[in-house]
Amino acid sequence: MNMKKSLKIIGVILGTLALLLVLSFSAFYYWFTIGAIDFEPQKFDSTIWKNTEPTMSWESVRLKMVDDLIENEIINGMNKSSVIALLGEPDDTPYFQSYDMVYYLGRERQAIAIDSEWLVFKIVGNKVDSYALVRD
Numbered sequence: 001m002n003m004k005k006s007l008k009i010i011g012v013i014l015g016t017l018a019l020l021l022v023l024s025f026s027a028f029y030y031w032f033t034i035g036a037i038d039f040e041p042q043k044f045d046s047t048i049w050k051n052t053e054p055t056m057s058w059e060s061v062r063l064k065m066v067d068d069l070i071e072n073e074i075i076n077g078m079n080k081s082s083v084i085a086l087l088g089e090p091d092d093t094p095y096f097q098s099y100d101m102v103y104y105l106g107r108e109r110q111a112i113a114i115d116s117e118w119l120v121f122k123i124v125g126n127k128v129d130s131y132a133l134v135r136d
Contacts (some may be wrong), residue, residue, distance in 0.1 A: 044069040050088035056116065060106025066119055066133065074122075078128045083121065095136050096120050108135050 042064035049069075052061040069075075083101065084090070090101040097131070099120040108115045115135040122129045 040064065041067050045070065046086050054104045054106050056107050058107055058109065058113075062103065062104035062119075063109070063117060066105055066117075069119075070131075070133075075128055075131055080123050080126050080128070083128060087119075090121075096134065105133075 033062055042061065044065045049062060049065055054060045054062045056096050066070045075083070078086075078119040080101070091104045093104065094101055096102050096118060100123040101121040105117040105119055107113045108117050118136065119131065120134050
């Protein structure tokens with residue numbers, strides 16, 4: 001085989017490998033940033049929230065309801081007993097000791113999820129002073 005033909009074959013092989021690499025990266029990127037999360041938010045319902053255990057998944061009811069809860073419930077200024085009536089007893093956890101009430105929501109809403117999401121409250125004078133969605 002002559003040198004030109006050998007170089008042409010090597011070029012075709014390298015081009016094919018480069019194309020496969022680009023396609024593989026594109027599929028990987030899509031799966032882990034766009035396509036992996038099929039998340040459907042749900043309207044907040046206090047009874048369902050309190051009676052459903054949160055799970056380490058995107059199917060967690062609390063995780064699906066928390067955005068509606070934050071958008072539609074007036075939480076700031078609510079007294080502690082009203083929050084407990086609305087959400088149930090806070091979760092007993094060693095996480096987030098700087099907060100007064102902590103609720104586990106479920107797996108973080110990101111494609112490569114290695115953490116969990118939590119709803120946390122600071123209580124001052126028996127009233128909600130602030131709340132936040134946090135990750136561990």
